[in-house]
Amino acid sequence: MELRQLEYFLAVAEEANFTRAAERVHISQSGVSAQVKALETELGAELLDRSGRIARLTAAGAAALPYARVALDAAADLREAIDEINGLVRGRLTVGMVTGCEITPLFAALAAFHREHPALDLELVEGNSADLIASVIAGTADLALVGVAGAVPPHLGALVVADEGLIALVPPDSPVVGPAGLPLTELVSYPLVTLPEGTGIRSSFDEACVTAGLIPDVVLVASAPGAVAELASRGMGVAVLSESMASVHPGLVSVPITGVDVPALLALVWRPRSSPALDALLPHCRREFGDTTTP
Incomplete structure (x- = not known):
């Protein structure tokens, strides 16, 4: 007994027609008929009444149908389980x-x-x-x-x-350093070093500037936070980074940027x-x- 025989038997039973069943399983009608006949021979009973235009289940066919469905479902579950294992291997x-x-x-x-x-x-x-x-x-x-x-x-x-706020990162002798945070309105008056457009930090900063009607003076863009901080340490501009990015550069001073309502996630x-x-x-x-x- 083969799974394809059960599949073809199920197709004929559900379509009640050998031609439609053949179209469903994408083989010839004679191929479907031959495989169903082989299944009947192995089981020793006719499963389908072929005497009319409609293929009807015999008593044996009606008894066999639910078991055919269970077998095909089990085979599908087995294939899915193995596919999942192969996906991990x-x-x-x-x-x-x-x-x-x-x-x-x-x-x-x-x-x-x-x-x-x-x-x-x-x-x-x-x-x-x-x-x-x-x-x-x-x-x-x-x-x-x-x-x-x-x-x-x-x-x-x-x-x-x-979920962090934005930080201005500057050398210790920078005029930006002070006891309070740095308002966004003041920050944009300095030359800035930032991450590229399309990054979360830059998007938070740009959205805050647009909302406030401000135009920042971005003089340099670097793709890595470490490069942004390094450029700031050499006086090339005020770095705009997140709190966690700024914390790994102890040689620089972190000044919170105020007036930014969009957090950087x-x-x-x-x-x-x-x-x-x-x-x-x-x-x-x-x-x-x-x-x-x-x-």
Whole structure:
């Protein structure tokens, strides 16, 4: 007894016609008829009454039909289970991260995942947040660590890992240094060094400037936070970064920027119901970052 024989028998039973059944399973009518006849021979009973224009179930056919359905459903479940295992054994997982990423919990999550599934290929891609989000939506990336302004994109699963204000980062002798924060209206009078457009930090800053009707003087743009800070340390301008980015540069002074109502978020984003490999990686991410998941 073969699964295809059960499939063809089920098709004829549900279509009540050999021609329509053949069209459904994409083989010739004679092929369907031959396979159903072989099944009847093996079972020792006619399953279909072929005497009229409509193929009707015999008593034996009616008794066999539910078992045929169960067998085919079980075969489909088996195939799905094996496909899921193969997805974790031979699959590929593409993870995007913002250029110059220094977020160690992401690396810890990837390392733990790799230890559990060493045969699965991991691919890391860097880019700005807008491009990475587009890659996740398009399905060319499974997961991405991105910066966004104010809120994570709708219709994506998300784990917000940081919700921060913006910081002006300057050398200790800079005139920007003072006991209070630096208002956005004053900040824009200085030459600025920022991350590129399309990053979460830059988007928060740009949105705040647009809302306030301000035009910032951005003199230099660097893709990595460390490069932005290094340029500021050499007097090239005031760096605009997030609190966590600024904290790793103790040689510079961090001055909170006031008047920015749009927070800069750092988040992992993914398409729901993406892949078995992603399902296996996400628990590691939640454990390393802490779980504040958006469904």
